Each structure stands twice: as C-alpha cells, then as structure tokens.
Amino acid sequence: MSEKLLEIKDLHVVYETDEATVYAVNGLDLVVNKGETLGLVGETGAGKTTTALSIMKLLPDRIGLIKNGRIQFEEHDITKLSEADMRLVRGNSMSMIFQDPMTSLNPVLTIGYQIYEVLELHNNKMSKAQISAKVDEILKLVGLPPERKNEYPHQFSGGMKQRVVIAIALACEPKLLLADEPTTALDVTIQAQVLELMKGLKDKFNMAMILITHDLGVVAQTCDKVAIMYAGEIIELGSVKDIFESADHHPYTVGLFGSIPDMTKKTRRLNPIEGLMPDPTNLPKGCVFHARCPKCMEICKTKKPQSVTKNDHMIRCHLFKYA
C-alpha cells in the first residue's frame, strides 16, 4: 500500500451569498497517494473546482466557507492552517494549474518574472542568478525557449501560455498538483501536447496529481484512479479499470459514458442524461441523482444512499448492496 499524501474526510463547502446558500461540496471523502493521478470527473457545477480550491484554501473571501471536514495534507490539516502557514504550502509543496491560461497570467509582468516570483517566494537560500538559471531550466522543460522569458503573456499563444502556467505550478517541484481542466481552453492538438508534457513532468518529479476534467478520454489516458462527482458528492470512485471496464456502475456514470458518441456505430442523436443537475441552493432529499435516474426506486427519494465498496471500487447507490 502506497503512502497517503492527501486525505479529505467529510468535506462540506458552501458559498454564502446574499440571496442564498449554495451547497457546493457535500460530504466528500477522497484519498490521493504519493505519485498517483486521480481524475475528478463530473459535469459543470458538480463541485470539482470548489474541491480543488478548498485544498488550496483559495475559496473566494467571505463567501466560500469550509463548513465541516478535514483536509489532511502531509502532516497538516489544511482547514486549520493559518493563512501565513498556508502561504508556505501554496506554490511550494502544492500548486494548481487553472482552467483558462488566457486570463491566468498577469498581463503587465513578463513570463520570466512570473516564474521567478514563485521560486523567489519559496527558496530563500537561492541567489538571484541561481533562480534565473532555474527559470531558464524550467522553461526548457515545458518546451519554451528561455530567450523569450522577457516577453509578456500577450506575446504568446494559448498553448504556450498554458505551458507558462504549468511552469509556474511546477517550478518548486510540488508533491501535489491540482490541474483544473488544464486543457479545456486549448485545441485538440495542443491538448495532446500539454497532457503529454504534464504526464512526463509528473513522472519526472514523482508528484501526485488531481486532474479535473470533463473529458473521459483524457482520464483514460492519464489517470490511475477516477472519482465521479455529482452535486458535490463523489458518487463513484475506483481505479481506471473499475470505472471503464467493470460491470457495476452508478447510473450517473452509466449515463455519462452513454453520452459519449460511439465512432463505430451509426447513431442519429447523442444520448444525453435527461434533465439538469439539482439546484445547489436546494438539494433534493435522498439521493441527489434520483430525479434524473432511470433506475430510481422509492427508497432513493427519501434515503441518502451509503457508499458501498468492493475491492476499492466505491459506489454510492441503493442499487448495490455488497456488505
């Protein structure tokens, strides 16, 4: 059994706005081992990004609140860490790649400085020249010519900007990388390059990664474990093999896979999951998925299903009762 790096227990996160309280993450349990890649999959609004931001403790000020739960990262419980201590962790042993490379870089600072900064923050002992050399090295690593480090973000293409963002995230060789849809804003060829790059770097530094994505193809290619999220809960969790090949699935997972068009068959229409995700300000009683579930039973409408685990493959649904 490999060593635990991150363990989330019963995490509840809400966004409190003037109009309503949004229940974004509701009782999430998750373990990420050292060097492991976990795919976090789910539709928009499932709470994937919120989960990542909670781990980084970067939830929006005054609005996003961790209501309950523990986030154990190495020896710290992040939920209890002070802001000053958290700053030492952020960008250093844990870092994040954001969704949109176009807006994630500061337009008035050179990309070289933006990489330099993170190194400067976490390496007190290094001299300026050493840090500069390291910046060059990192740029080469992500496939950018170091001569361009004095240029500004607007002088780079989208794929190159994402490489800069990756360079910033990897500069201090973090133990955990949170990649929030790192390829969503990029076109398919660049997507493949960036994923390949991330995979290579992950192996090089032996870091763990949580990859947030909608793209099941990406998950199959890059992940060891997959967690399917729905309305702030993980409804199915297992190895890539479990999720892609096992016979037992949560009905939502079935729907998710069903909505991918099959290239080999002739179909007239796509097969989406009917309906929409429940309103996060007013979650339904019982199973969060019951309103859209094709296999909904009476019990689903009243009682919340417990998680059922078989050989590390967890499903949270009343259809399954192994225990």
Added chain:
Amino acid sequence: MFKYISKRLLMMIPVLIGVAFIIFTIMDFTPGDPARLILGEYAAQEDIDALREEMGLNENFFVRFGTYVKGAVTGDFGKSYRNNLPVSNEVGSRLPTTLKLTFLGMTLAVFIGIPIGVLSAVKQYTIIDNVTLIAALLLTSIPGFWLGLMMILFFSLRLDLLPATGIDSMKHFIMPSITLAAGTMATLIRMTRSTMLEVIRQDYIRTAKAKGGNEKRIIFIHALRNALLPVITLVGVNFGILLGGAVVIEAVFAIPGLGTLMIGAVRAKDTPVLIATVTCIALIGGLITLIVDILYIFIDPRIKSQYVKGSR
C-alpha cells in the same frame, strides 16, 4: 515612438485653431466696438474710425481671423485692449502661477486619492471603506468655491493660520490647492477602489495567490499596475478639469493666474487676451493627454507592442 509623438503634436494644431476660431466668433458676435473700448467712451468718432482702420476691424470676418492666426503662428498674439501690453507677456507672466496651482492640486489628489482608493478596496465593506465612501461623497458634492470660502473663514479669519489671498509663499498655495484637489481626489478614490476590486477578482490574482505570495505582494506587484491603467486616463482628463477649476479657485483666493486674467478679459471684451488664455489652457490640456498616453506605454506592455507595430 518619435513618429507617434510628432503625429500627435501635429494633430493638436487644428484643435487649437478650432478653439481660437470659436472664441473669435463668439467675441465677434457680442456687442461692443474694440476701438471704442480702447479709446474710451468720450473719444471722437474720427479717432475711432481711424483706429478701426488701423486695427483692420473693417475687414471681412474671415480675413480678420486669418490675420490673427498668421500673427499667432509667428508669436504675435496681439495687444490687450485694456492696457495695450503684448498678450504673450501677460499670459506668460501668469501661466506659471496657474500651472503651479494645478500641479499642486493634482499631486495632492493623486498622492492622497489613489492610496486611499487602494486601501478602501482592500478593506472592502469595513469601516474604513465606509468612511472613505462618505468622505468621497462629501468631497464631490461640495462646490469648490464654497469649500474655498469656508476654508478662508475658518483657517484665515477664525484661526489666522493661513493667508487668504495672494501667492507670496508656498503657504499661500495650501488652501487653493486643497480646494482645487477636492473633487478630483474624490473621483480618484472611487475610481481606484472600483478598478482595484475588479482586478482583485481576476484569474491572475488567483494565480498569484496560488504561488503563496502575501497580500502586500499581491496588491502592489500584481494588482496595482493593472488597476492604475484606467485611473491614469482619469488623471489626464481631470487635468483639464483642474485647469478649468483653477479659474474659479483663483477668483476665490484672488490669485493672479490665467483664470483671473481670463475672467477680466471676458468682462472687458478683451478678445486677444481671451483667445490667448483659452488656447493656452487647451494646449496644456492637449499636452497632458499626450503625456498620459505615453505613460501608458510604460505601464501596459500590451499597448507598447501595438504601438511599435503602428510606428513602423
């Protein structure tokens, strides 16, 4: 860069001629004969006719304007109708005072307004934010001349701390520049606050936080420069407003600057002086706008690259 600046300077020529033309036209339509103004109410009709002929006042309107512009280009702005002194001397001697007042006012507004704006954005919804909001509202709502008068009443008459009129020392400039700065300062506070708040919500600020930088670093290195871009435009625009505001403030504090000169010229239908003062203010306004546009290049690299392309 050089090409851009010369282009902008050349573009100011039609603006200045336009301003001169408007004032010239307005003054031409107002009743009153300049020759009679110069010679006085009791002058003989023959003398007046002779002077009209000499000044070319009998010529067609456009010919007169043409003659004026021709003179102005060679540095001859005519002579004041009131005291027969060359206008350029008159404007030249008063311009430094107005410029000093305007720059002092602007410096005050910038160096107080922007930091307070940043502070109130960083401390959004706290007591500091609310107090600055109220202060800014007060400052914008108070008319400059009233504020000036109240300050004279309080600091000069009651406390006898500051002189009410004149320009003899820096002390004399304290109240006028505060009065002048008030409105602009309030605008800058509000503008800086709102642009700061907008910038703080940007993705790149989240990236900066994710690097583990502290709040000071995030505000000063990452947010401020981005937030200042619209604020600088506002500073440029407000320079014109301050120059205009100086006219009123100079009257309140009896400061011998362009403003008092201008008001005197309007009262006496002193056309050459009026055209010269208004055009002079327009020229300064234009130059400030140009300086602001050049400043942009140093703050925003995106604009720099656009303009390198444009000037090639």
